[in-house]
Amino acid sequence: MNLKMYQSWKRRVLELKVTAFDIPLIGRNILILFIIGKLFYGSFIASILMFPLSIPWFVIQKERKQKKENHDLGIQFKDAMMSVLAAGKAGYSIENSFSEAIHDMRILYGKSSPICRELLRIEQGIKNNVTIEAMIRELGKRSKNKDIEEFAGVFAIAKRSGGNMTDTIERCIDVIGKRMEVENEIDVLIAAKRMEAQIMEAVPFGIMTYVGITNPGFFDALYGNILGITVMTACLVTYIAAYILMQRIIDIEI
Template sequence: MIEKESIRIIIEGFIGVIILGFLFYRSIIGIIFLSPLIILYYQKKRKVIIAKRKLQLNIEFRDGINSLSAALSAGYSVEQGFTEALLDLKSMYPKGAMIINEFAYITKQIQMNIPVEKALRDFASRSGIEDIISFSEVFSTAKRTGGDLTKIIKTTTDIISNKIEVKREIVTLIAAKKFEANIMKIVPAGILCYLSLSSPEMLKPLYHNLFGILIMTFILGVYLCSYKLIDKIVDIEV
């Protein structure tokens, strides 16, 4: 994951812990007590970002093998096809796009006389994406047995395209539900914040004494469990 994203997530987690520490304990000790939540928040956001990057790479890979198929249809060899596909991708995606970096690396490996199928297996292994792994295996088998690579790549592209469209439809359908879930997660803390600002005297007995700390810790525990439960309900893997 990009370093800037990691720093941003840590800052977000730290701010969240400060807010919770103030709302539930109003003390530095409370903030320190809740600091492990930063790690949990980082791990959760990291999984979300990785999932988004995998989906984006899957889409870019579909375009990559589509360009490769066009190059093979034009009469280029497989090795030359990756070079042509890379040029095509550079006109489609901005500099630094994941698929451009990957195809550039594959092209460099080919220039170093590393077999194409080995370079693809390496890419598939690093990506951890099912479609890329499957394509690598099919490609290796076809290359070894002398199959029609152009037809195989075209068929694979169609299959991946259909799967990506289904994934996009699922993401679109659950987007509204995730938005509602995010609002539900904010509401309890929002209510406590409102009461802290509008009626501070009413909440005063809940702070800086053992009974109040126990009550607020219990409420916080229920809140965090509800937060996690909501995440599980809307966490549909695509």
């Protein structure tokens, strides 16, 4: 691993925020490590030795989880802006339009939804004399959502230049909506492939478990000796490489 790659991973780990909601994910990773240690090396001690490998794996899974949450937030944000647009066309000011959108989002997604929390944050910021564009820009940076970041930039320019905010929001919603339609079409097209990938990821463990149960001692020749450890390590490395390759193939960004 070169210095640049090391610094990249170090930054990703430091930026990672582990919360109580990640406990099930951590527990699942530990369980899988114990399964790998037992199936590939016949010992749980091997699982403990492989524990450092779980850190980058957890980082990747956590980032994938955050990516999904940010994608869901983008969908909710689009719906919120449609509510803001409707309120603006009804004659509300842009500030009051955001306050009105909170009521609609509570009905649509519930009080504890991410978009309701963010709209309440924006409303509180308005009361503290913080501009709406600054609050939306901060939301975009915090969530790292491209749609929100782009919307914040266009919204700020239109507000500073005195443009028609209703038309601006409507055009932005149209662009965001078209991008989301493309994403949904891609998700539908590769949904079956994702399912196949998940099945293929579990197949090696299923086969080894089946053989180990139906033929006790079948893998004993591969446990506790240098040759067997080398062979099983090569198989494990091949499996990890195939897993990474499959994830890259089905991970398509717009």
